[in-house]
Amino acid sequence: MTDAAPDGQYDAWLDAIEDGEAYYIECENGHGWLPPRRVCPDCGSRELTEEQMPESGEVLTHSTITVPTPQFEDDAPYVTAIADFGPVSVTGLVRGIDPDDVTIGTVVGLHVGERATTGDRAVVFEPR
Amino acid sequence: MTDPRIAGAGVTKFGKHPERTGRDLFAEAGLEALDDAGVAPDDVDALYYGNFMGELAEHQGHQGPLMAEAIGLDAPATRFEAACASAGAAVREAVKSLRNGESDVIVVGGAERMTNIGTAAATDALAIAADDLYEIRAGMTFPGAYALMARSYFDQYGGSHEDLAHIAVKNHEHALVNEHAQIQKAITVEDALEAPTIASPLGLYDSCPITDGAAAAVLTSEEYAEDHGLDAPIAVTGTGQGGDNLALQDRPHLAQTPAADKAAEEAYADAGIGPDDVDFAEVHDCFTIAEVLAIESLGFYDHGEGIHAATNGETDRHGELPINLSGGLKAKGHPVGATGVAQLATAAWVLDGSHPRADAVPDGTVGVTHNAGGTVASTTVHVLEVRE
Numbered sequence: 131m132t133d134a135a136p137d138g139q140y141d142a143w144l145d146a147i148e149d150g151e152a153y154y155i156e157c158e159n160g161h162g163w164l165p166p167r168r169v170c171p172d173c174g175s176r177e178l179t180e181e182q183m184p185e186s187g188e189v190l191t192h193s194t195i196t197v198p199t200p201q202f203e204d205d206a207p208y209v210t211a212i213a214d215f216g217p218v219s220v221t222g223l224v225r226g227i228d229p230d231d232v233t234i235g236t237v238v239g240l241h242v243g244e245r246a247t248t249g250d251r252a253v254v255f256e257p258r
Numbered sequence: 259m260t261d262p263r264i265a266g267a268g269v270t271k272f273g274k275h276p277e278r279t280g281r282d283l284f285a286e287a288g289l290e291a292l293d294d295a296g297v298a299p300d301d302v303d304a305l306y307y308g309n310f311m312g313e314l315a316e317h318q319g320h321q322g323p324l325m326a327e328a329i330g331l332d333a334p335a336t337r338f339e340a341a342c343a344s345a346g347a348a349v350r351e352a353v354k355s356l357r358n359g360e361s362d363v364i365v366v367g368g369a370e371r372m373t374n375i376g377t378a379a380a381t382d383a384l385a386i387a388a389d390d391l392y393e394i395r396a397g398m399t400f401p402g403a404y405a406l407m408a409r410s411y412f413d414q415y416g417g418s419h420e421d422l423a424h425i426a427v428k429n430h431e432h433a434l435v436n437e438h439a440q441i442q443k444a445i446t447v448e449d450a451l452e453a454p455t456i457a458s459p460l461g462l463y464d465s466c467p468i469t470d471g472a473a474a475a476v477l478t479s480e481e482y483a484e485d486h487g488l489d490a491p492i493a494v495t496g497t498g499q500g501g502d503n504l505a506l507q508d509r510p511h512l513a514q515t516p517a518a519d520k521a522a523e524e525a526y527a528d529a530g531i532g533p534d535d536v537d538f539a540e541v542h543d544c545f546t547i548a549e550v551l552a553i554e555s556l557g558f559y560d561h562g563e564g565i566h567a568a569t570n571g572e573t574d575r576h577g578e579l580p581i582n583l584s585g586g587l588k589a590k591g592h593p594v595g596a597t598g599v600a601q602l603a604t605a606a607w608v609l610d611g612s613h614p615r616a617d618a619v620p621d622g623t624v625g626v627t628h629n630a631g632g633t634v635a636s637t638t639v640h641v642l643e644v645r646e
């Protein structure tokens with residue numbers, strides 16, 4: 131969709147999710163983060179490694195957005211959620227479930243989908 | 259070290275002024291503040307100015323010198339950007355500069371023009387206070403982010419949308435006599451609960467409006483105020499600022515605002531007071547849930563206890579600790595880059611008895627302002643006290 135240059139490690143991370151090889155970044159003290167990171171904000175460690183993302187996460191909180199930004203105009207209403215994958219939490223769009231049925235604790239998998247409005251890639255959660 | 263004095267303040271009517279430029283809005287507030295202070299423009303050492311979305315709303319960066327020009331200052335001028343806490347950050351830097359003797363007179367202020375670009379573009383502009391890669395691209399909006407925090411709060415601590423409605427009702431009632439306020443209209447709990455949803459569980463009346471406006475204040479050193487015989491009994495006695503991870507997903511708490519905890523602790527220690535000494539506060543209620551998080555971080559309530567404060571009448575103008583006597587962002591309006599200084603002006607006017615709701619705290623001597631940026635990844639807290 132966009133002609134802009136890819137956003138480095140972020141787009142590489144989306145590629146990995148699409149390839150079924152989702153990862154997170156872990157510092158030597160076990161703090162988890164998502165890319166791009168060069169330093170752990172918790173402990174200052176620069177010894178970061180890529181670790182395999184757990185298969186599923188649990189919805190920590192969610193909202194059905196009815197007043198979107200222009201980039202999500204055709205997506206609305208849609209559900210945005212933060213899901214806990216253990217070492218890291220991730221923000222994504224919840225799909226494949228009726229918005230009214232999304233609850234805290236809903237178990238989801240991590241995927242990449244397209245935004246209806248722009249065709250750009252987005253992090254998507256689907257129940258599993 | 260001396261505590262800077264608030265020598266004068268000016269605030270525009272907050273509201274929809276789509277045809278008014280940012281420079282015109284700021285000129286009105288800034289000139290009012292200078293006139294109120296009775297300070298010669300030549301004596302002003304610097305302008306510290308807050309603005310958030312100038313590039314998107316007016317295609318205007320580098321607003322510092324533009325705004326100095328707009329109020330007739332030939333002085334260095336710097337813009338501070340900390341999302342909705344931009345003006346609070348400007349105040350904090352002014353306080354530091356006055357305290358360390360670098361400056362005698364600083365104009366602090368802020369302005370935001372928002373309604374000219376329409377609701378959708380303004381929603382988009384506000385969203386960029388969030389993490390673009392991980393939040394905005396996952397559909398996060400500014401109301402959406404606070405909705406995520408509200409749902410998490412209800413889950414962890416309890417409380418309901420009805421409790422939030424009481425906050426909106428209270429702040430609308432406070433604004434009824436505030437001629438600067440964008441919305442001067444009483445609402446009921448039912449009105450708030452029946453309003454359209456923006457981002458569940460938050461509805462239209464849980465949200466501050468989109469606002470144009472400006473605010474300015476003239477801060478001086480204690481010595482300058484004395485030497486020039488200024489009528490400036492209100493001092494800024496404490497300043498604090500805290501930060502947090504930008505993205506909500508990276509924070510250990512979704513229902514607490516540790517950046518505000520840190521800012522409050524620092525400001526209280528700086529002023530040598532504690533939360534029990536505070537007579538009233540102006541807090542950053544961009545959404546009703548934000549007021550709950552603010553009064554908990556400020557130490558007025560334990561975490562999880564602030565949700566019922568408005569429901570129980572503890573924070574209205576008849577209550578023990580009035581919160582947002584101006585009407586708050588909810589009813590007064592939230593021209594993002596101006597809010598921190600508008601809060602400062604309100605608190606000064608409540609303390610000197612000139613605010614229309616000052617009778618809520620007739621013997622009040624200590625006021626606090628709490629200005630939060632984004633989903634509270636930035637917060638400034640200031641303590642104001644009466645000094646004769």
Ligand SMILES: [Zn+2]
Nearest residue numbers: 157161170173
């Ligand atoms: Zn670490």
